[in-house]
Amino acid sequence: MVTRLSNYFVRTLREDPADAEVASHRLLVRAGYIRRQAPGIFAWLPLGLRVKARIEKIVREEMDAAGAFEVHFPALMPREPYEVSGRWEEYGENLFRLADRKGADMLLAPTHEEAFTLLVKDLYSSYKDLPLTIYQIQDKYRDEARPRAGLLRGREFTMKDAYSFDASDEGLDASYERQRDAYERIFTRLGLDYVIVKADAGAMGGSKSEEFLHPTVVGEDTFVRTAGGYAANVEAYETPRAEPLPVDGQPAALVFDSPNTPTIATLVDLLNAEHPRDDGREWNASDTLKNVVLALKHLDGTRELVVVAVPGDRDVDMKRVEVAFAPSDVEAATDEDFAAHPALVRGYIGPWSAEGAVLGEASTSRIRYFADPRIVEGTAWVTGANASEQHVLGLVAGRDFTADAVIEAANIEAGDPAPDGSGPVQIDRGTEIGHVFQLGRKYAEALGLQVLDENGKLVTVTMGSYGIGITRALALIAELNNDEKGLCWPAEIAPFDVHIVATGKDAAVFDAAAGIAAELEDAALDVLYDDRPKVSPGVKFGDAELIGVPAIVIAGRGVADGLVELWDRRSGERTQVPIAEVASRIAARR
Amino acid sequence: MVTRLSNYFVRTLREDPADAEVASHRLLVRAGYIRRQAPGIFAWLPLGLRVKARIEKIVREEMDAAGAFEVHFPALMPREPYEVSGRWEEYGENLFRLADRKGADMLLAPTHEEAFTLLVKDLYSSYKDLPLTIYQIQDKYRDEARPRAGLLRGREFTMKDAYSFDASDEGLDASYERQRDAYERIFTRLGLDYVIVKADAGAMGGSKSEEFLHPTVVGEDTFVRTAGGYAANVEAYETPRAEPLPVDGQPAALVFDSPNTPTIATLVDLLNAEHPRDDGREWNASDTLKNVVLALKHLDGTRELVVVAVPGDRDVDMKRVEVAFAPSDVEAATDEDFAAHPALVRGYIGPWSAEGAVLGEASTSRIRYFADPRIVEGTAWVTGANASEQHVLGLVAGRDFTADAVIEAANIEAGDPAPDGSGPVQIDRGTEIGHVFQLGRKYAEALGLQVLDENGKLVTVTMGSYGIGITRALALIAELNNDEKGLCWPAEIAPFDVHIVATGKDAAVFDAAAGIAAELEDAALDVLYDDRPKVSPGVKFGDAELIGVPAIVIAGRGVADGLVELWDRRSGERTQVPIAEVASRIAARR
Structure with a gap:
């Protein structure tokens, strides 16, 4: 078909849009592909719609080739199934909620796990009906706190979401691999480099989960990888666990005065000046234990203060602790929090036990205490004594204190060992372009999706969930294919x-x-x-x-x-x- | 492509769905085309999606052939432009409204007049850029009070909406005709009979407006037509105005006692028994004036009682008076309303003037009085005397009473004359499948869309709006093409x-x-x-x-x-x- 520019609906702009932070946003607006309607919400002009259609065509071809069937669910969904799965609450403020004229609660679906589960429950009853993979290409909604970077993080976006249904774990593995393979073909055809990283399943539940990340320094996600083939996003990295050390024979803990030690560095200086070690080694930040007070916002609306311990040369990584405490939200403790808990002595926080503060003044406050895996039993630490201007040295994990639970809390550093033994990790940034999940039986159990197996016995179906952000992929392709003059599309994607x-x-x-x-x-x-x-x-x-x-x-x-x-x-x-x-x-x- | 049924995602059902009122709903569910998700909200299964895609393809081909360009707006839109146009209020409960996490008001768009207007305002500045027609095929939302008949009246539905932009009235006429012609081709290709009827523009504003109705006895819309080519929906029918009669020389009005006349028929019997006419003609219902009390619910939340007069042999047609009073809503007066206005004597209501009730007891209540066009100046009527158990005869319009305004209020009857003189009308039912509007300058004025004309002068753009219900057309095609065994698609639409x-x-x-x-x-x-x-x-x-x-x-x-x-x-x-x-x-x- 020939489109004549003299009457085509496209107007290029000489000026960059004021709110554009990234090249794709700037150029897609200037070249007449998209127009902003509200924060994170865009209209598609004819040029943009053509590029989007070409990407969708590639995705459809590969989904069809992988034996998946296309369906289409409404964006506006009733509350009930999301209530049953727990997501009505878990999604928090990211969910657009509304009530209809009769007061029935509804939502704009961020994804459709529940609806697909109920559909298959409605129609299928036997293992012979499985495996099944169905997908849709659909406009999704997520009320992002900070929509940004144009199409890269919008509040309305087009997504291909697919769901697989199997009667057995082996079946799920096969369905998962089929989608994973299709994703590799799709991103290759789109010309998008990708790294497949181990991911945390987060609010979606389930077990195995991998992300396709496009490596780019402007990416929002951080991931680690080794030359030996290990790759995981920071939320999924698991610290290799060291063997416990013997507790017996270690010297007793010693409380000492430590005025004017507002930082780990000043504390280390004080130690080296006033408490030199017998073996002559210098004290380092890694000998200290940093206890950080965090506030958990639970789904039931309550707020709980907890203390999280990491080695003093590391920081608490908020993304990693968010995974550990999900579905509760995590934030830094505030001045009000400390005022309400005077037993927490700011600057001198130490470990806590079921009876209250370890050391320090007697306190019956019950504050849960969590430790990074590096706080191995038998290791000795310098840390706060839960009393003003006092620290303690030689405090031994497993002898003098014990955490309520071990959680992945510390930030990862380049050179940290990969959990699979494939060597030291490097740290890179990337943008998520696809996500494959083994949901397992979470949704099928919650919503009662069972089929009869070979022996006529009811078994719960196991599911997978697979997503590609169509509009994000489009923006990334624009991000990768431009120069100072404008856009520069690959042939298969060009309008x-x-x-x-x-x-x-x-x-x-x-x-x-x-x-x-x-x-x-x-x-x-x-x-x-x-x-x-x-x-x-x-x-x-x-x-x-x-x-x-x-x-x-x-x-x-x-x-x-x-x-x-x-x-x-x-x-x-x-x-x-x-x-x-x-x-x-x-x-x-x- | 060959699709094998052995692993295709379709399950036919032996039982009809319990909530299906019409054949299309029943069969589309049973044959595995759609599944209900919530009242008036459906998911599309692979078979249904195929049929929908084929209809969309026909619509796209004809839109493209008519020189329209495809765009795509988000369903979730900000409040502001709908506030400026007045539709945020006017749509009442039919609009799905919500607030985002920051409290900003948003809506699920029922149509996108405002957004298209702002888009063209953003990009265009000269008459040389026009004419322009742009369209989208998009999922729309309307919170219907009574979603029914499956896809025929849903709360989420797919619509093709197009908008034309012209610098002159002649240009708008040409753009309108081009879309109208495209609609005729589309419905012909879809195998859907249609009648093009004059329509009221309703909440959309604007001047010329026509509906494409598919004639069917189960249709929700009533329309009138003549063998001579006139066709209009009941809301748009305009009563031919008769010439005024001379007032002079008519006998004075006479109040008479009329106990036990609860109906027009009993009143006519009383008249013929006790007040025979000089010329010997029998009194008929058409000699009486029926005054109906209605309650207007204004946009500002206030409630106003009004009296509407129609000849006694007719009824007030609520659909027609709703148009007259739009954007206010209209409903019957309640017992509470009458209790609050004792001057309104139930059963004996007569005309009202600026000073209060005409005849009857003195009343300073200001109740607006509206009359059907048949209440021509100089016509004499028997009607209530605004006093208990009293009527009046020989009450002459223009002498004894005058309405605040003439409105189309009475129901239309078969045999009524067409306003264009093409003969008596017949009354039929149909389902709306398309709607073409000349919006004129309403939206362009409200939102400031102007372009420079040949003389460098700013002129306000004039617009048209054109809609086809894709999913409703699909349901109607299913409604027309089935038998007791199932569906029976036309070749061009079949999955x-x-x-x-x-x-x-x-x-x-x-x-x-x-x-x-x-x-x-x-x-x-x-x-x-x-x-x-x-x-x-x-x-x-x-x-x-x-x-x-x-x-x-x-x-x-x-x-x-x-x-x-x-x-x-x-x-x-x-x-x-x-x-x-x-x-x-x-x-x-x-």
Whole structure:
């Protein structure tokens, strides 16, 4: 089909939008692909819709090839199934909730696990019906606290979500692998590099979970990987557990005065000055234990203060402790929190036990105490004595204090060992482009999805959930394929196959350009033809560079000699080509 | 493509869904096309999604051919533009409203006039940019008080909405005609009969407005038409205005006692018995004036009682007075209303003036009085005297009483004259399948959409709005194309082109069926192949009839002789055909 720019609904803008933080947002708005409607909510203009349709086509082809069937659920869903699964509460403020005219609670679905589960429960009853994978390409809603970076983190976004149903764990493994393979093919076709990392299943429940991250320094997610093939996002990294040390024979703990030690560094200086070790080794931050007070916001609305311990040379990683405490939210303790708990002596916090503060003044406050895996039994620490201006040294884990639970709390550092023994990790940033989950039986149990097995016995179905952010993928492709002049699409994703520019005022030039457009149309190519009569060549070239169709044909004075220019948007290379050869040259590029 | 039923995601049901009121709902659920999620909200299964995609393809082709460009707006929109246009209030309870986590008011868009207006305002500045028509195919939301009839009146539905933008009235006329023509082509291709009726623009504002109604006795809309070509929905019918009669020389009004006249009929009997006319003509209901008390619910929340007059042989048509009083809502006055206004004497209500009740006891209540156009100046009426057990005769319009305004209030009856003089109207029912509006400058004025004209002067743009209910059209097509066995799709809309059924257990039969499927696939047909190994022919035939693909191929014992049966779903005709001829026979049917 030939689309003539003279009456097409596209207007390129000279100015960057004021709110654009990233290149994809800036260029997609400037080149007339999208327009902002509200924070994190965009309208799609014809050019944008074409690119989106091409991405969706690739995803559909690979889903169909993987044996998945397409369905479509409404965005507006009733509360009940999300209540049963727990997600009505767990999603917190990220969920758009509303009531209909009769007061019935509804929501804009962030994903549709519950609905798919109920659908299969409605229609299927036997193991012979399985395996089944069904998917949809659908507009989703998430009330992000900070929508940002244009399409990269929006509040409405298009997602492909697929769900698999199997009667056995082996079946789930196979369904999971089939989707995972399809994802690899999809991202390869989209030209998006990816790293598959171990992920935490988070609010979705379930067991095995992997993310497809596109590695990019501007990515929101941090992940670790080794040359040996280990990869995980920071939430999923598991600290290798060291063997316990013997407790017996260690010297008794010693409380000492420690005024003016507001930081770990000042505490270490004091130790080295006033409490040198027998063996002559210097004290280091890693010998100290940092106890951090956090506030948990539980689903029932209550607030609980807890203390989390990490080695003094590390920090508490909020993303990692959020996973440990999910579905409760976690935040730093406030001045009000400390005022309400005077037993927590700021700057001198030490371990806590079921009876109250370990050391320090007697306190019957019950504050739960959590320790990073590095606080191994038998290790001795310098830490706060839960009393003003006092620390303690030689406090031995498992002898002098014991945590209520061990949680992954400390930040990961480059060089930390991978849990699979594949060596030291490096730390990278990336953007999530896909996510594959083994949900297991969580939703099927909550909603009662069972089928009869070979022996006529009811078994609970096991499920997988698989998502790709279509609009995020589009934004990332734009992010990767642009230069200072504008967008620069890969051929399979571009809104058009060819952009023809007719320059000057000579009718013969426009006739030749229209002829080439018709010929390319006959070759089943989508053609954008810039036939605007009174626009200067400079403006036309600028628009072509901004819009970013990979192959550009320039018809100008050379038409008199039977020649046009073939302009490669990416390389910038321009080649004189006989008009008769344009179609075959373009075809050869594809 | 060949889809094998043995692993396809479709389950036909033997039982009708309990809540199905109409055939389309019942059959689309039973045949596995849709599933209910909440009142008026459905999920689309693979079969349904295929039919929907085929309808959308036809709509897109005709929109593109009409020079319209596709865009896509989010369903979730901010309040502000709908506030400026007035629709935030006017839509009342039909609008799904919600607040985001920051408390910003948002809505699920019922249509997108405001957003399209702002988009064009953002991007366009000159008359040279116009005309422009842009459209979207999008899921819309309306919180219907009584969602019913499955997809025919849902709360979430897919709609094609288009908007035209012109600098002049002539331009709008041309854009409107182009969309109107496209609608005629679309409904013809969909096989949906339609009548184009004059419509009231209602809450959308604007001037010219027509509806495409599919005539069906189960339709929700009533319309009138004449053999002479007039057609209008009841809200838009305009009563031909009669000439005023001379007031002078008519006898004075006479109040008379009228106990026990609870109905117009008893009043007429009393008149004929006790007040015979001088000319000997019998009194009829049409000589009486019926005054009906209605309550208006204004947008500002206030409630106002008004009196509406119609001839005694007619009723007040609530749909027609709702148009007259829009955007206020209208309902019957309640016992509480009468109790609060003792000057309104139930059963004896007469006309009202600015000073209070005409006749009756002195009353300073200001009650607005509205009259149907049939209450022409100079006509004399028998009506209530605003006093208990008293009526009045010879009360002359324009002499003894005058309405605050004339409104279309009375019901229309078969035989009433058409306003265009094309003869008496008949009354029919239909379902709205499309709506074309000349919005005019309402939205452009409210939102400030102006362009420079030829003379460099700013002019306000004039707009049109054009809608087709995609999912409603699908349901209507199902409603029209079914029999007691199931659905029976027209070829262009069917989910598949051919449904192949292999019967028995003979591997040769299944091989032959698979061969035919492959051959039809090569001919670019979409094939559904029932290859289920252990399902009886009866069940397979029943499913084929229920699903309703128009061409069915049955492979059975005849395969040994090189024969299969071609089964026409609509006519039920079965023909023996050599296997080698199946493809050409099917192709010939299309």
